[in-house]
Amino acid sequence: MFAMTDIDIFQRLGLALLIGLLLGLERGWHERVYDEGRRVAGVRTFALVALFGGVLGWVATEVSPIILAAGLVSLAMLLVASYWISLGREDDVGITTEIALLLTFALGAASMLGPMEPAAAAAVVAALLLSMKTKLHLWVARMEQIEVSAVLKLALISVVVLPLMPDQGYGPGGTLNPHEIWWAIVVVAGLSFLGYVAIRLGGADLGMLMTGAFGGLASSTATTLSLARVVHAQPAFAARAAVGVLVAGSVTFLRILVLAAIFQPLLVAPLALPMGVMAGVGLAGAAAIYALSGRGRKSGERIEGVGNPLELVAALSFGVVLAVVLLGVHYLQQWLGAGGVYAAAALSGVTDVDALTISVSRLVGTDLVAARGVTAIFIAVSVNTVVKGGISLIAGNAALGLRVLPVYAVAIAAGGASLFL
Template sequence: MEDFELFRRLGLALAIGLLFGLERGWHARDEPEGERVAGLRTFGLTGLLGGVCGWLGMLVGPVFPGLAFVAMAALVAVTYWAQIEENEDQGLTTEVALLLTFALGAAALLGDMAAAAAVAVVATALLSLKRVLHGWVARIRQFELAALVQLAVISVVILPLLPNRGYGPGAALNPHELWLAVVIVAGLSFLGYAAIRVAGAGLGAVITGLFGGLASSTSTTLALSRLVRSDARLGPVMAIGVVLAGSVTFLRVLVVGTIFARDLLAPLLVPLGAMAAAGFAGAGVLALAAGRGQRSETDLDGLSNPLALGTALSFGAVLVGVVLATHYLQLWFGAGGVLAVAAASGVTDVDALTITVARMTRDGLGLETAAAAIVLAVSVNTAVKGGIAAVLGGGRFGLRVLAVYAVVLATGAAALALG
């Protein structure tokens, strides 16, 4: 190794140590001098020591860095034992960070410098986000954690074991693809659900509407409409949240459809994109009409956890039903049967229909028919959500939502016809 390359890598090892030391030193800035486990200098030297050991490993053999790491771990263990004798409530974070600093210092000499630097930055970010991460953990409910673990097991462990071939009439039921659809939809739903839970209700109807559209726009509409029923003054602001949730749904359906059939992107992009744009524009008009003086606190107790095992299995059952119904109706009535299923599915669930017709394009269903079915399903679902807002939230609230949705539906129909 040339001298310039050697000094460059040793410099990175030192920089990694100083980065860790800066964060740890700031974290322990209130502790008296001499009582800190490690600070800026210690971490800097540890990173440089790891780099030097990596350099020596290149000279005397690859075993040397491993033995040096074991010696470093023993030193850290002795230090930790001495600290815990004085303070029973002693964490291991700084000690683990020291070992990681040494290892990354060695990696800077022996491996990819960019990878070592990236790991150091990510690790420092994790160290600096202690309060934020602990706050998130504190807000997790027990049933949410259990549901997440359950889905992780049945998706990561079970999904690879499911046969990837068709069964049943027309080989329409593929266990692997059906369960993959459940995982994808549940993952998108949980993204929105987690955002609402982490951000909290205090961010108001706008954030709730945006993330609620990922979780469940129907549940979001129900929850916000109930709030308006209890306090009619919230109507102008809650209407914004409902319309935003419905508008995000169009983008969600576009993503889900193209995941299972990339060729659907072109025929779906114009109608769904136009409907989403019209919805967002309508939400902007509602915001201007509502004025700046109103703020709201939202409590979406009606928004269920989308990663609950029962919810995932229920969606899987609905998906199987839609797949079979679409198969037979297409067999009996052609494209008209597919559109009939789309209209019926839009009353309750859009994702199942979207995934079904997307998969059917691989078996000969025309892209235009598939796109029309998906747009029809989301249109029916949009009309249903408008009706929910009118019934639960009252006349004025319903009129605000329905006025925007009428423009959205007209825009979608025009875009689909022109396309």
């Protein structure tokens, strides 16, 4: 523990007091309906408990950590006795406030013993969780078995399996990295689940718009496939799904600029106009479709029968396709040299454009001139856009495809004109 000045001690005790007041405010407001004698703890009690933890944390640094442990045990025994008395008066007694008091003590001590920012952040998150009781219980009550299973599957593949994947290249030229490929699988699976949640919470309009906006940040191709499946099951949502598909594609155009800025700033200026034009056309088309289809419908209408919220099989298939594309890019570059970059761009665009954008960005300035790099990225984006239009038509239906394809065609033409003219 670092040496503390008097100012440090006062600042940390002040933070402990503020933490207690924050949590006590939430608990006091929650229990405001109870009589004074029936309340477990209010603002003053929480403030005192936090200050108690801070003072004992300070004393522990000067004397012995045993003092802090003894204080925690004493508080716990007091809370157990209080809970036992309450249980004798009422049949249904929760322990949320008691747990919150123990957490308040711990955060008060943490304010004194370590960095103040994590303790303050934990207090804010705890207060938020305490205030969301009704919403959290409502969400749990509305969950179905398939949704709980999806959460557990997503946790399994991301928290358990992903760290076990070796983070090194295998195969020709070290092209296949199991960790990176599995990470792509996690992204696709998570996107499918988030899109499902967005649609369940936001309804048809807001849900599909959210799916498009957030899906474009991860994988617009997977987003398009997910929304197309919704339309295939329920054709009435074609217009609203088209909005989500176009928004996802437009976000992808803008995301390419961000990747270029990170990996090769020389590409930002020549890419800004074509990518900006394509994004503008896509968003304008989405706005037009939304406006034209907005008459005579209920904005809060919900989508039923969306299907499995975690398309694990589809995500695994995406990982296989990604591995095939990575191998194809490797061999095309070997066989065709500089010209193979364009072929690799077209092949990569079938699934996604991020890998190609990053690869080209690293080549520009060494083995590839900027003009060829921009052309390669535009080819990948155009192929990917055509693929998403085809997915809308084939995996969805004609109503979806005939809305998406014309907008994408104009976007590609406008982007190409701005690039080459």
